[in-house]
Amino acid sequence: MRITQQHIREHNKEAEDKHTASFLPLVDQLDGKGVEVDPLVDQIASFQVAIPSWALGAGGTRFGRFPIGGEPGNLEEKITDVGLLHALNRSSGAISLHIPWDIPEDTAAIRALAEELDLVFDAVNSNTFQDQENQEHSYKFGSLSHTDTAVRKQAVEHNIEVIRYGATLGSKALTVWLADGSNFPGQQNFRKALRRTRESLEEIYAELPDDWQILIEYKPYEPNFYSMVIPDWGTSFLLAGKLGAKARTLVDLGHHLPNTNIEQIVATLSMEEKLGGFHFNDSKYGDDDLTTGAIQPYQLFLIFNELIEGTDDYADLENNIAWMIDASHNVKDPLEDLLQSVEAIKKAYAKALLVDRRGLEEAREANDPALAQSILQDAFQSDVRPLLREARIRSKAAADPLRLYRELGVRDQLIEERGSDTIATGL
Amino acid sequence: MRITQQHIREHNKEAEDKHTASFLPLVDQLDGKGVEVDPLVDQIASFQVAIPSWALGAGGTRFGRFPIGGEPGNLEEKITDVGLLHALNRSSGAISLHIPWDIPEDTAAIRALAEELDLVFDAVNSNTFQDQENQEHSYKFGSLSHTDTAVRKQAVEHNIEVIRYGATLGSKALTVWLADGSNFPGQQNFRKALRRTRESLEEIYAELPDDWQILIEYKPYEPNFYSMVIPDWGTSFLLAGKLGAKARTLVDLGHHLPNTNIEQIVATLSMEEKLGGFHFNDSKYGDDDLTTGAIQPYQLFLIFNELIEGTDDYADLENNIAWMIDASHNVKDPLEDLLQSVEAIKKAYAKALLVDRRGLEEAREANDPALAQSILQDAFQSDVRPLLREARIRSKAAADPLRLYRELGVRDQLIEERGSDTIATGL
Amino acid sequence: MRITQQHIREHNKEAEDKHTASFLPLVDQLDGKGVEVDPLVDQIASFQVAIPSWALGAGGTRFGRFPIGGEPGNLEEKITDVGLLHALNRSSGAISLHIPWDIPEDTAAIRALAEELDLVFDAVNSNTFQDQENQEHSYKFGSLSHTDTAVRKQAVEHNIEVIRYGATLGSKALTVWLADGSNFPGQQNFRKALRRTRESLEEIYAELPDDWQILIEYKPYEPNFYSMVIPDWGTSFLLAGKLGAKARTLVDLGHHLPNTNIEQIVATLSMEEKLGGFHFNDSKYGDDDLTTGAIQPYQLFLIFNELIEGTDDYADLENNIAWMIDASHNVKDPLEDLLQSVEAIKKAYAKALLVDRRGLEEAREANDPALAQSILQDAFQSDVRPLLREARIRSKAAADPLRLYRELGVRDQLIEERGSDTIATGL
């Protein structure tokens, strides 16, 4: 299944009149505010969000999983799926692999396929939260923090191996999500576990190529339910500081206690030059891994507002931060969910670009919270969908990616090609 | 200080061109979707939100209070302030009084003043969470639930007195917020406290005029920090069921535990014909009492989405539910805050009116969550500000109430009239 | 693997001196307070907690599962495991089955095995949150609340079938945990889903034998992450009220939003005669399903304090409420975890029995929170372990069940008998 430029052109042609009717008045309004529309559309068009290889199949909960059909059964098919997304929105031009689920056996072929689909390889992810068949030591009681040197060694070596795989594909970052922790008070010596983790990370860091980063994720709970070795940004920051300049913190939006002000964490990390990347998703209760923007679109906007505050231009943003979706698709078609997530992220970005930053700074200096709120809300209330559509059309993406996906019957074709019983590797 | 039609006309004249430039394209777009704009604008214009008398001065926290200046020092001045708001937005045509802070001494004069400003009297509120000077029994350990019959009797009589005051002004509902509860495990016998509360409410209910409602608020904590006698909607619902058809539940948006799905509570209460009213505000942590829509505008929209789902038309909504803001203005000018809150509420209402309800119901029947989400987001992403502005202009309110408020220097004039040291009664 | 009275006798003989040295001084102290020790020990000995069949194997999270070895592979082995627990503590004399995981094929043999091990069959549980092989309709989008009549019918019939299985074994209650809900705003029509659920429950209720109860569980989230059809006690209470006297609410300790005052819910339900049963476990974040008493032992005590407040004696408690553990054993040996859970529950019960209820009631009437707290803490700070040990010794259970379990090498023997690769049915 491939989506061709022919498909796109036909679809866009049909959408043209309606698009113009909404885009032109918006151009006028923005002009009236002194906003230059062309560079704005360009920035929106440039923004790319990486797709994680594990989000292409149906997810599940500990209570069960409902397969979707047509799921990619190997790395080639995963790359193909990301290619479909990118063809539709020209905003998903990167894929993030998970080792050992996605070990590239024929590296050259994999690279060629990605290149053909105009995809690059984003951060690679290690896995020490599950036991793989034939694995010598179990991670039941931890990996990088384990009490047993042999287990730690195995986990360190796995991470180094992941770097090697990533290097062959052109990745520039290793993301470490450490599931280590404890389920019961007393189970773990907090201090020793943190010290062992630091030492293990130092061994991995020593093997990191010069132009790579190591991104350290944090999470307050799950799969451990009393403590996690890296529960919060403070601990990740502490570790990144001890490791060195190539170590940074990765923020997964779902990895916070109730009511956390995430945008403030983003600002602090950014100011300290320790913000390394994002896992986008949305949630109402815990790490719910729902479609980005589905629950708290205003929070997403406020996060982008901080990101833009901290950078000069898009190139700066792009160079410094790894953007990735990390979601679980329990009831939606994963590809549809990803299209909706990318769209929501870009909406938040576009709205943040519309913020009158000079006015905002003046309101802040004047301690005028009513005005500061109005300025932010003004940007947020704007309907940026015509801008995103224009950016897509200029990039030869579909005016309405989700609609075209459905009109082309992509899922049905995937089921036809791959069957309805495939389960994406790793799920 | 009065705002005249002359002020409004001049302001609106200046805003006209810009408004037309944004309103007309929106009319076209809505037409294209088959939405009739005129009745939509009418419904938006009709929607009124009551202003509570206690929200007109600077609020405060237990750590301190920073006065704003020009605060209303008596009931007449409070009504005047609401009149200012209503002149600006024609959407705040009701005031909700708090007894004993707002006892009308000359009822006829008060009614005349309200009428002159085109205001009606919404639900009246009793206060049994503070001791007033010369009060015989203290509410330190509760009121309607108190262990001592004499205290309960005093609290019941106070509520009946509040009904009487309300009746003289034309109110049709009594709101009971019960601060009763306990700070420590063991302090209170949960069962007995609930039973005594029910009995006290029954005595009040017996005195309720036929065309009145009693609205029972719930709150999980504060000012008691271990338990509250009516902590959740379930308990309020249980009590309202025992009292009878004139008893209903009042939902204050800030009175929920972290992550509560408030819109679902609204749907359930509405379905059971027990939804009686709202206290609007916004919050990130607890009962933060921030400007409505300042933190979670999407949640506010989802609540309105449920409200509309449950009713046939605006008249139905208006007749059944008491709408009121309940906020605390710690750092903003209270009048500015209220203008922003009313605006946010009406935006949420307008967006909810835009939801393609037939399409939504079809998506639900088809178990198509991606489509259902798209339909809701479609309405939410729409820029409804031109609709609200049009509704205001048609109602002879200001195109931009907050801007006119500032241009007229209302706060400065109030300070000049009333001084900078007044403290609003009750604060 | 069986634990014999011979094993117990030898173990207890060895423990005798140390036990006496701690028990006798406690008897003196309790005597001094006017507490009769013998009936206290008898009540503690009588208290039985049911073991759910699904808690006998290693649990897991959506990120993985680490098998323990020797897990029971069929219903007979599950009953055998509960028999081991009951032989050790004489407090686990009931088992709660889950259909379809535990369909009894030879009912007579199953009943005989249970009788031999002195076990009865507690509430039976239906399962409409997973799809079973060869199942006609999928529960991906709900069961009792599903939009499609055929799916609802299938789910209703499954519940009726579960009642039938239970009846053959002597169960007297059906527990319904409904995983139905939605992951995204808009996905579900809250009102219709609740109405359909009520109608489905009414069909099940109609088939309930006269001496049965239907226990309706509630849960705020997971496996659905935006809304659950029965999210809170209020909704369960509302449904139970509509169904009739045989319908009651079941409280799972882990199914609450952060900071919920669970003991107050218990008091309210109990007062309304709608408290039907408990699922015990403990948690720090969400439905963590940890060992009961491992995180918040004081809360567990407060819950028992309410239970005792609401009943006259143990017979009353026992007759009215179904007690069951519901936990997931991710890192501990499940049988050890269950021994610890039962022990923690009985400690909380014993401490609650020690509360000076008359003194507490007087402190409450006198509004003396410092004294009320002291009275509760006095009971909680007491070391009741000698009482529990005495109760076990009198019941011919082991003085220290966990120690004997380890000394006898039970897990190793189970692994030898069953292998290390078995996975308990349903996991």
Next chain:
Amino acid sequence: MRITQQHIREHNKEAEDKHTASFLPLVDQLDGKGVEVDPLVDQIASFQVAIPSWALGAGGTRFGRFPIGGEPGNLEEKITDVGLLHALNRSSGAISLHIPWDIPEDTAAIRALAEELDLVFDAVNSNTFQDQENQEHSYKFGSLSHTDTAVRKQAVEHNIEVIRYGATLGSKALTVWLADGSNFPGQQNFRKALRRTRESLEEIYAELPDDWQILIEYKPYEPNFYSMVIPDWGTSFLLAGKLGAKARTLVDLGHHLPNTNIEQIVATLSMEEKLGGFHFNDSKYGDDDLTTGAIQPYQLFLIFNELIEGTDDYADLENNIAWMIDASHNVKDPLEDLLQSVEAIKKAYAKALLVDRRGLEEAREANDPALAQSILQDAFQSDVRPLLREARIRSKAAADPLRLYRELGVRDQLIEERGSDTIATGL
């Protein structure tokens, strides 16, 4: 009002028999486990908790305050009150002052009074969260983080003045609780506010005597409800790191988001030598400021378990960490509340001392969570009240401080001396 040794002796004589009957069997049991009782009792006796001057009067919420009568009206009376507590429990031998509420006018007399009552002066606290009469600049929009240099300067100078007051009394630490933050998205530039705060703290740090520490408190919300400038331990840690070795973090138990694992934060800070002090209290929802140990006694024990893990002996603990209660007494007599809080803290400490640390470490190394839990619970379930009583009796404190307080009618005498209308300064 003074409590004399004569009072204590008579009270203790009466308590003697009952005490011995519970203490001696405990000695035997501890002996049996190889625990030496005498040094244990000595450590418990040595442990002192500072009393904050502001906790001696009735607290209140934003909804009201119910005075208790006999509240201390000046610094001398506050010191007298702490002297009463210390005479009763010999565990409250320190007082923590709050400037400007407690400015010592006659330093020599104040020191003499404290010495007479055997009290020392613990950390001093600055106040930049309220405006004082005649204060030049308002803290409405912040203090150390304020946009205006003049306000920051005033706040810095105030802190330096507090150091000077503290130095004259023998204090060795300044506690900075910064209420600065924002109520609305957009109101504050997070980065600039944090940078300004750091610079202000550097100016204060420069004036810190060599043997002093500056303790930086953190709090996620209240009195600001969108963001606080120092919301979490990570931000406090970041600032303390930039300031230098004399800067440390202060942990207030109530200043955390729901479900935070506080004991892990304690362990991490302690390991990094940045744990400077504690504010003890308890809470169920937010910063409820309830009696320590009233809600979550097990959590308190787990915190002490970490503290002891990190130190060699009591001298080490005492030298490094400032212990203080910080509570608000809304319904209890403040002095009774403080007696209960100190008692609860010392119980937690005593239980933590009983933990079999070698056994615990072995269970951890063996990844045996069931055993580790049992070891902790073993200590927690122990009844340590006889140990605390013995420690008090040996220190010439009352066997039962709260009972003696009531028997002596202390509150009534205070009301007689001071009247029932006094309000403690600062409240």
